[in-house]
Amino acid sequence: MAAVKQTIETVAALEKYEHGFTTDIEQEFAPKGLSEDIVRFISAKKDEPQWMLDWRLDAYRRWLELEEPTWAKVDFPKIDYQDSYYYAAPSTKAGPKSLDEVDPEILAVYEKLGIPLKEQAVLAGVEGAPRYAVDAVFDSVSVVTTFKKELAAVGVIFCSMSEAIREHPELVRQYLGSVVPTSDNYYACLNSAVFSDGSFVYIPPGVRCPMELSTYFRINAKDSGQFERTLIIADKGAYCSYLEGCTAPMRDENQLHAAVVELVLLDDAEIKYSTVQNWYPGDPETGKGGIYNFVTKRADCRGDRSKVSWTQVETGSAITWKYPSCVLRGEGSSGEFYSIAVTNGHQQADTGTKMIHLGANTRSRIVAKGISAGKSTSTYRGLVSAHPKAKGARNFTQCDSLLIGKTCAAHTVPYIEARNGHSVFEHEATTTRLSDDQLFYCQQRGLSQEEAVALLVNGFVKDVLQQLPMEFAVEAQKLVAISLEGSVG
């Protein structure tokens, strides 16, 4: 299989974390630390209207009252929230309108990461140029969004959150915080106060978005956190497929990434949301550094027969705390969650989903695959609940864990609540160890040890990879193999 060979070559050619470079560009920071003044500073930087500032300040005051959650199976020293920058941006004039105005240094970063920002190449019909729109977020700001004109032609709005607040305040005011309320949880609340940028998508009724939409997040600045906010609204009968990717430089300090993603689905709408998360995982030997990925993602299926699908490939971050959830409110709405979580070195992942069945005849499906190697721990934590009105709710859950080596751990923590007698929930779980027998069998047929691991792991995660858009599936497959490099033998 060509992909396996490619994986091996990629692995051989790479250092352990490929995206660990930093870029020297002139940057503008807010003073270190967090206070009402900083919140005001961020809001002013972005030229926000008063209502937005009030919203942020309200969130900030609520945040002061909240305490950090401790229920997750992760372990880390207390975060000093005053020792971080909450705003870092390349010093250019706000909101470049075209690629020509973007700092070439920044364009070079995205080129190095393999992210296509040059729509000209695609429009000119250059062979092999991927055809999907990109919003590129560099530290705290969106530097460029591609294909905006082409999307606008069919009524699709795809822009940075800052721009949406300025240009589409009526939509933002209506939906922002309507899925994840400001005080939902500690990190979401912090995000509501200091969020800097992110993507905004609106698909009008009956429109099928003509291309993949994607956002590429890059943390570059030292000692800074990234707090992006994404809001996607699929109006009646609308459809879109959206993908996000993330990388960061290798640094000895932990950096916080606390994002909030809200999806709103009206009647008959459909959103496919895919994540390939490859934040810097920290030093594999010492566990020093790495990103704390504390993210709140939730979809609200408000409309009848609406459908949302989360697919995530989580290979990076020192700590992942993330539960993309579906609130199945509309009658006959459905939610899916497909996940691959790979942990190696000293990584810790506590991830899963919540399927909250509120409407009648709602359906959900969960397929979670955890792979643990090195000294890492991986926990699947999931909630499936059916409320009294959710008659005829159905859920199928499958959780599989694969252990590589003898020093890693996998846990499965399912919560199931059925508050009516007409729901059917199924839960299957397996834990297996990558066996020496299987490895030897593959080697006897001619595969090297690394090729054998890649093949066996690819087999294990196949069900989930199939859910990703084609071109990203290949990337994700490589990423999984690279993350597990050196985990055997």
Add this chain to the structure above:
Amino acid sequence: MLKIENLHATVGDKPILKGLTLDVPAGEVHAIMGPNGAGKSTLSYVLTGRGGYEVTEGSATLNGEDLLALEPNERAAKGVFLSFQYPLEIPGVPALTFIRTALNAQRRARGEDEIAAPAFLKLAKEKAAALKIDFDMLKRGLNVGFSGGEKKRMEILQMAMLSPKFLILDETDSGLDIDALKIVSEGVNALRAPDRGMLVITHYQRLLDYIKPDRVHVLAAGRIVASGGPELALQLEAEGYDKYTSAAA
């Protein structure tokens, strides 16, 4: 072809092979028979380089090349194939993908071009039909949920596709009914060739009715204690292994 001289091997400090010498020339099929615990499977694992089997003395060469210095996958690329007594299940990896990945890995190791997809599919269809394997089975996870007989046929299919120089069949008849045994044996016999050698390891004479050996060796307590023509197998069937085990002890 395969030359084994004075081979000693241990498993977890326990000596299993104690001076085994064997010579299988190209074009010949040799059978190794012996009681349980004689070291039959150990021999197949030592030749293919499985971890945990340590060679303490002696040598094994294929066409003059030292096998023992090579990694398991390098030995495979040199043409050594082991048909496992208990083939492993590989969930999520279709048999077709598995075999093609293996074939291309071997080809790359030998500096050859990878096989093109159409040529590979054509070959797979042909070989599967000969072994009466339903082609759709090749699209399912390798050996997952297959019966014992199906797994053994899948081993022979891999063998036919990879076209190795030297075949080791470890208890290939175990778990096979008579029809499956016939199909498997025909598959193996089709691979007999002047430049190919085979080592057939078996506990029972039955398999040798279908795969006729040129030479039969008795392995007891880690050494070859007797060698002869095909008639030796019949004699063992009639008399049992007693005289060899008592002599070796």
